[in-house]
Amino acid sequence: MSRAADSGIILIARLALSVLFLWSGIMKLLGYGAFVGYLQAKGVPLVQIAAPVATAVEVIGGIFLVIGFMIRPLGLVMAIYTIATAVLGHDFWNVTNAALQHDMVIHFWKNVGIAGGFLLLMVTGAGGASVDAARAPRRPSL
Template identity: 30%
Template sequence: MDVLVLIGRILFALLFLTSGFGHIAQRKAMAEYAKFKGVPFPDLAVPASGVLLLAGALSVLLGVWADLGALLLIVFLVPTAFLMHAFWKETDPQAKQGEMVHFNKDLALAGAALMLFAFFAHTGGDLGLTLTGPLFSF
């Protein structure tokens, strides 16, 4: 069980690690795109969201307060779905479909992160192969 959870954490975190690195390494281009999408303060929002992604992903991956890391990813995913993938604003059917796919993907990933948060907060240190226990418990 512990190994399966670790593999799941690795697979889950990879997406956010690569995205977070992209937010930092390509911040100028990404800030331009965020500005086009109407994100407030894109020059600040892009690197800040990159740090948020990296912190959340590393936390989940390494099992260092993984419950907090899952919450950090939710804090990124939900606003991103609405700000960056507002499919209801698109008039072109192809663009609308693409944005709807990304919107739904972000919400599904937020749901998965919410489940990770609950698993870690509920089971405590019983998931094993983590460096620390959870920050929250219920």
């Protein structure tokens, strides 16, 4: 990191991303049956596997974002997950209702933008305010 403020900014970015996934994951847990039904209605294959995996990715991924644990690999996993959910859950190209299609387009591109944020975290790492930084080997001072 080139500036002292970078760690704080990366922490804010991690927290901002975590809110969406923690909230969504917890809502999936609380309404698990409805979530499974939604996936079935969308034609998602292997719903019995996809539903618990999606829920776990969101809850565990959200927690890891907050604490800053394994952020580089998590960034890649979350970027892939977010693009997959955009394609499967916001398939605007299959929607004929103009208002609903407009909404789906916005959500699709929102997911693409979020995936971009995750790719940035993959490159930058967790920053100084993180478990990753606490676990990193210390360089001797000269």
